[in-house]
Amino acid sequence: MLSYSSYILVALAAFSGTCHALSKYPGISGLPGIPGRDGLKGLPDSLASKHHNALAHLKHRLFQLEAVLALNGKIRKVGEKILASNGKKADFASALQSCEEAGGTLAAPRNEEENKAVMDIVKEYNQYAYLGIRKGETSGQVKYLDGMPLSYSNWHQHEPNGKGKEKCVEMYTDGTWNDKKCNMYRLTICEF
Ligand code: MMA
Ligand code: CA
Numbered sequence: 001m002l003s004y005s006s007y008i009l010v011a012l013a014a015f016s017g018t019c020h021a022l023s024k025y026p027g028i029s030g031l032p033g034i035p036g037r038d039g040l041k042g043l044p045d046s047l048a049s050k051h052h053n054a055l056a057h058l059k060h061r062l063f064q065l066e067a068v069l070a071l072n073g074k075i076r077k078v079g080e081k082i083l084a085s086n087g088k089k090a091d092f093a094s095a096l097q098s099c100e101e102a103g104g105t106l107a108a109p110r111n112e113e114e115n116k117a118v119m120d121i122v123k124e125y126n127q128y129a130y131l132g133i134r135k136g137e138t139s140g141q142v143k144y145l146d147g148m149p150l151s152y153s154n155w156h157q158h159e160p161n162g163k164g165k166e167k168c169v170e171m172y173t174d175g176t177w178n179d180k181k182c183n184m185y186r187l188t189i190c191e192f
Contacts, residue, residue: 076120083190084104092134092186098190099132105145130169130189142169
């Protein structure tokens with residue numbers, strides 16, 4: 001299933017006409033991976049400036065849309081991340097699946113600012129949430145979903161304490177973390 005963000009990327013890629021160049025140039029439009037005027041090498045000036053204008057227009061429109069979504073409390077922006085919840089409680093696997101189907105993944109705070117942003121959503125729904133963090137199958141080491149070791153944590157006092165039994169991680173309403181069984185119903189919060 002293609003997510004909305006995939007459609008936008010495909011549209012931008014198709015429009016710029018230089019798909020292979022998407023990651024090569026810094027992009028004066030301010031959108032990472034979208035070529036700026038200098039990235040449109042080989043195109044006639046008239047076409048390149050049209051593309052440049054169109055990208056500037058798209059960037060402005062995206063800025064407006066993000067502002068509307070933030071105003072309506074649908075998204076929360078923190079650094080480069082966008083956080084959002086569907087308001088649903090689910091077990092870990094189902095929560096992760098929902099996030100991935102939307103083109104994101106379960107939120108995993110990498111620093112205090114991100115942890116606070118996730119906590120704000122937890123507080124808004126007054127529901128504990130699963131984080132995009134779990135213990136390795138055999139090692140029991142706590143990792144991000146891509147297998148990398150944790151670089152930031154905010155464990156509640158005396159956590160993690162679940163040994164082999166608690167392989168997932170939930171966030172409490174005070175923003176602290178608890179290792180927890182993966183088959184509970186917890187709020188789904190995704191990052192994009
Ligand atoms: C529960 C469970 C654990 C947590 C303790 C804290 C009794 O177990 O949520 O994961 O560590 O509470 O008291
Ligand atoms: Ca625990």
